[in-house]
Amino acid sequence: MRFVLAIVAFVVAAVMIVAGIAQRTVFAPPSQIAATTTVKGDPRFIVIDGAVLNAHPGQQTLSVSGGDAKSQVVAYGRTADVKAWLGSEKYVSLGLDKTTGDITMKTVTTKTTDGESTSTATPAPTSTPAAPADPATTTPAEGATTGDAAATPNPNPAGSDMWLEEFDGEDAQVTRMNVPDSISVIVAGDGTKAAPNQIRVTWPVDSSTPFAFPLIIGGLVLLVVGIGLYLWGLYAIRKSRGPRRKGGPKMPKLPKAPKYKPSKAVEATPKGRRSIRRSMVAVPITLVGALALSGCSIGSVQSSSVPIRTASPITTELPKAKDQLPPAVTVPQLERIVKRISATATTADAKADPAIAKQRFTGPALQLREANYAIRAKKADEPALPAIPASPIVLSLPQATDTWPRTVTAVVETPKDANGAAQAPLALTLVQETPRDNYLVTYAVSLEPKAKVPNLAPASIGSAVVPPDSKLLKLPPKELAAAYGDVLMNGDASTSAALFSPEGDTLRTQVGAEWKAQQKAELQQKFGATSSLDFTSAVGAGPDIAMATNDSGAIVWVNLEETQTLRVVEAGAEVDAGPTSAALSGVASSKTGIASTYGYQLAFYVPPAGSSSKITLLGFAQGLVSAKEVQ
Template sequence: MRFVLAIVAFVVAAVMIVAGIAQRTVFAPPSHIEAATTVSGDPRYVVIDGSVLNAHPGQQTLTVTGAPQGAKQLVAYGRTADVKAWLGDQKYVAVRYQKATGDLATKAVTPKPARSTGTGTSGSTATPTPAATPTPTPSATAGAASSGKTAATTAGPNPAGSDLWLEEFDGTAAQVTRMNIPDDVSVIVASDGQKPAPSNVSVTWPVDSSTPWAFPLIIGGLVLLVIGIALYLWGLYTHRRSRGPRRKSGPKMPKLPKAPKYKPTAMIETTPRGRRSTRRARVILPVALAGALALTGCTAGTNAASTPSKTATPLATEAPDAAGQLPPAVTVPQLERIVKRISESAAQADAKASADLAKERFVGPALELREANYAIRAHKSDEPALPAIPASPIVLSLPQATDTWPRTVAAVIQSPKDAKGNEQAPIALTLVQKTPRDNYQVEYAVSLEPKAKVPNLAPASIGAAVVPPDSKLLELPPEKVAAAYGDILMNGDKSQYASQFNPEGDTLRTQVGADWKAKQKAAVPATASLTFTSQPGSGADVAMATNDSGAIVWTDLQESQILKVVEAGADASAGATAAALSGVASSKTGIQSDFGYQLAFYVPPAGSKEKITLLGFAQGMVAAKQIP
């Protein structure tokens, strides 16, 4: 029997070991799934929808090859709506996934011309007209025709460096990219808009190739093998012992006589009989029955305790429906990249004092102030430069919740310490993207007040709504805040708006307010007169809602300082700064100097007991001229 068990153990062990090894070798599942296609027709752009990349679970690996110039190939991804808005009227090839075959297929797409509705939607957004490329030579045309491909005769926009992308890869880094994107995000593959996009596209998904039973089968087989060897050795040992010499038994011993059986008499019988014996039997029977019932009771109690009882079904908490919620204009990582690019561009423009470089990333009041500063520094070497735009860290981000253009994003960036180790005020930026193909530009760049308290804002993952300039739901409509604050700078506490603005922590009011203006007028000689006027600047009024139904308002105020000669033969000195902008050191008629104020306010909701508070500002001379 031991030999039979040993043989059975050997057979089962061999089967288990072979099965375990086969799972890791012969029957091992594939480690990935791959789908590929070749794009024909030399398109400028190839778009892969998020549903294609999510055809199989797991992290996607996108491989693109076949670009005319590998150094210029680009792979970027963004929201599907943003990608299509950026493409606009550009033709592209869409990549689809075929479930039946598991391969990729392509389809040429020609977008329909967008009708301008004036609503500011992405469909009606104006996009730059693609620049024309040189007409291809006959030889190039013949080569393209012979290869069966139709080359485009016009170049499209270059997608490289667009602020619209959530992530971007170029050059050799674009050949193999790993990503894990949702269905509402698409990938755009291109070169530089002039050369065709890479023609070979493949997507790879990982497959769970683990074999959880391989190791237990191998270990179990080895254990059975050892058991089989032990059984076999035991069988051999027992068999050898059983084959030893045996001696024959001699004659049997005679049997001993049997002793007579003892029969007790009735006089010495010890076993109780009669009623006592019946009583003992009756006692023994209930005890046995009680024990049986006790055991039965334990079994019944166990079954009752293990029977599940009905409990109240918990109410399902449904997540808020996000179908009608607009997405934020940018994500936090996307904003970090944008701010870093702006910081690098601003540093180059400041170092070269180049207004042309500044125009790449600045617009409106922020550009006006920087252009004036460059012009002043060109003639006045001791003029300080404007505060640099730090690249990081972003301590506050407030994107607009929208899927149309223009888009607005606010960010507060912590400034590094100066050369002496002193703390510097954080910089608050207001960024505006006019069209899908435009990058974000700085419209306002202000330094926050030391005691500024920013109210509660919506998280960056949700975004905030933009408040209309004429909204009456605030203490003051955003379009009237600049004029009201300008009146306070002119008249101080006598202004009709003084009760609506908080004077605490307002350092601009102490620098250029009514008291300062009065001192400037008193210092002017009798041969001249000094007057001040203020009016809203040309910058757009930007307001973004806060959680308490108020708004953060960015506005532009322009103030003119007019020094006029009132006595014949007298001269009016322009001053070094005004002379650098106007080119006139003194005048017999007068000098007008214009100052720009970029202002950021917190405006509480209408009916609130709070006051309008200045959060930050940037100011400087933006123009100067001689009075005729």
């Protein structure tokens, strides 16, 4: 019996080992699914719809080829934003036929007569399995692309703030992403060359074989058991023979007994419980082998059909509500935008070049920087404006919108100064006028030390922009600059003084009514009646920007200008312009007078109408923006 059990063990072990090895070799499932297509016609733009990218579950790997590897660009963003950026440009759209699962191609063009968009569908090759690739994860970069088939330069998507992620050059050949259906990918060249036209999308497949290793190990264990049973059987047979003695006299043979002849009524084959027990001995072993093989087969089918979703570190943070507008930017997108702004500002400040500053600044923020560059060109000891930190962003408030212009606010932590002292965070207000424009810094203010920012909507939802003439606030945004200017001129005597909180308002301490009175008194004491000093304020040219807070109030940014006019009163007298005004105006002294204009970028918290709270100054930036001789 031991030999029978050993043979069964050998057979079952061999089957298990062969089955385990076959799962890892012959019957191993593919590691990925791939869909490929070739776009004809040398298009300048190719847009891959999110339905194609999500045709199968798992992280998508996009491979492009067929174009100039050095100039190609691959970027992705919300489908609506991608189409808005393309505008009237001609492009090829890759979609998915839900019935057949094939990739479809559609050339999208725009009529020049009435501006209506038309498209032409073109059949595309079907999705076919491909051999596993070995893609490498790429890193963000900036590239260039174009729009129609002509050789003239077209819009360039490289470096656009519109994209959630961007790759260019050799990094764009193979990219990994994990995006929802609402995201599309744009593939392009450099504006003069066609986009890469060979597109390949792959998805991972669960190729694990969880039963292979247990089968192989179980087969080896059973093989050892079989060997043990075989050796045990040999040992038992040898022991049953007993010891044999040699030598000595032989015993006489006994007489033979007559042979017993059974009658026909006696059956030769034994029956009963013993017979049944003997015939059933091999059944458990056979059953064990059958169960092992059955379990192996089922496990193999399950493991090859269950896909694994790979999480991606890139998140689009899109709102889930159907009737909710998306935020203008995501947090990773805003971080990349601020880094680009910081790099441009650093270069512009180092070279004192207003042309470079215009690439990322506009409005009051640009005006202040241009004036600072002009002053530094003639006054070497004039300090530069505070640098724009690249990170970290401690607060982000994008506008919830799907139209333009778009507004975003970011508060960036400022590093310590050269002496190790902490500096106030910098609040940036960014505006994107059109889909093809980058975000420009309109306001850049340092927050007040005691400023308390009210509760704001999370960055994944965004905030609404409040109209400048809104009556839902304690003071309409368009009236805020003039009201605060009157407070700086007249202090507590101002008709608007009761609306503003004086606590923590360091600007009022620096240039308020008391400071102005002190400046006039010092001038009178020093020069008598030979000259006069007057102050006037006016609303600046900067836009009034207001974004709603959770308590129905708003954070409001306004621009205020205050002019300090030093006039000659007595004939023959002369006034000194001062080194800063002289550097900007080119006039060191004047026999008529000098008018110096200071620009104030102001950020306020304005409570809702009917609230007992007062308007609070959250931060400001101020500096000389113009100076001229009074005629």
